[in-house]
Amino acid sequence: MKPMIDVQQLSKMFGTKKAVDSINLQVEKGELFCFLGPNGSGKTTTMKMMTGLLQPSSGKVQLSSIDVWANPVEAKKRIAYVPDQPNMYDKLTGNEYLRFIASVFSVKEADFQARKEKYITLFELEEALNDRIESYSHGMKQKLNLSAALLHQPDVLFLDEPTVGLDPKGAKTLRLLLRELCDEEKMTVFMTTHLLEVAAQMCDRVGIVFKGELIAVGSITELQERSGQADASLEDLFLAITADDERARTLIASLRGDSYAQKTD
Numbered sequence: 001m002k003p004m005i006d007v008q009q010l011s012k013m014f015g016t017k018k019a020v021d022s023i024n025l026q027v028e029k030g031e032l033f034c035f036l037g038p039n040g041s042g043k044t045t046t047m048k049m050m051t052g053l054l055q056p057s058s059g060k061v062q063l064s065s066i067d068v069w070a071n072p073v074e075a076k077k078r079i080a081y082v083p084d085q086p087n088m089y090d091k092l093t094g095n096e097y098l099r100f101i102a103s104v105f106s107v108k109e110a111d112f113q114a115r116k117e118k119y120i121t122l123f124e125l126e127e128a129l130n131d132r133i134e135s136y137s138h139g140m141k142q143k144l145n146l147s148a149a150l151l152h153q154p155d156v157l158f159l160d161e162p163t164v165g166l167d168p169k170g171a172k173t174l175r176l177l178l179r180e181l182c183d184e185e186k187m188t189v190f191m192t193t194h195l196l197e198v199a200a201q202m203c204d205r206v207g208i209v210f211k212g213e214l215i216a217v218g219s220i221t222e223l224q225e226r227s228g229q230a231d232a233s234l235e236d237l238f239l240a241i242t243a244d245d246e247r248a249r250t251l252i253a254s255l256r257g258d259s260y261a262q263k264t265d
């Protein structure tokens with residue numbers, strides 16, 4: 001079966017800087033995939049190219065066998081993207097915003113009502129629903145945006161730092177919801193996070209990107225096995241892999257099963 005997300009040789013240049021360097025990645029339907037990496041390593045740039053928001057310099061992205069750049073409308077019907085700094089229509093109320101997003105995706109009225117009810121209850125937004133978004137806190141906007149993203153039941157949900165701004169209860173609700181959506185509804189989730197504990201708790205597999213290159217991909221157990229460090233936490237592995245030294249190069253080569261020459265800038 002074809003993977004739900006298929007990224008082939010994806011690269012992005014900003015001037016002379018290669019922000020994303022020939023990334024190849026496949027994510028299966030129903031997988032919860034965490035995309036990890038230090039600041040400035042290329043996570044957001046990669047995700048924007050995967051969602052059709054930023055034109056790649058080269059390479060290809062297919063979602064459910066649909067080429068995101070050759071067939072953008074069809075691809076965008078099937079996905080939702082929640083950025084870390086959402087741009088929302090601040091003068092709308094939460095309710096008006098949800099209705100607007102539902103109309104963009106032609107969600108049937110009954111489905112809209114049922115899903116709206118489910119997510120606003122889950123994220124405890126009922127009382128704020130008739131207030132303008134400009135009065136919402138960052139976390140409330142994040143919750144509203146997550147609710148909006150799920151209204152059309154996307155095949156693939158892209159999330160950039162989704163737990164930032166959420167209180168502990170909201171973050172836990174989101175973690176459980178994402179797991180449920182992947183396990184029961186076979187939604188595919190592709191998310192970035194700097195919270196390695198969160199990634200370790202909820203993801204099926206992680207990908208670690210460093211200086212634009214995808215240097216490790218697998219479940220935490222697979223990474224532990226391939227690195228020969230059965231007891232290492234994801235944080236231990238992450239810090240060792242991204243240390244930018246000789247030991248890191250050896251470790252990356254063993255994780256990838258090749259010889260790895262790290263870039264020197």
Ligand SMILES: Nc1ncnc2c1ncn2[C@@H]1O[C@H](COP(=O)(O)OP(=O)(O)OP(=O)(O)O)[C@@H](O)[C@H]1O
Nearest residue numbers: 014015017019037038039040041042043044045046
């Ligand atoms: N529009 C742009 N113009 C020029 N350079 C850019 C642009 N967007 C990103 N970059 C550069 O590309 C590199 C990757 O940035 P990106 O935002 O993808 O990193 P990131 O891994 O998401 O970082 P963070 O964890 O800090 O959010 C960085 O060096 C950044 O400065």
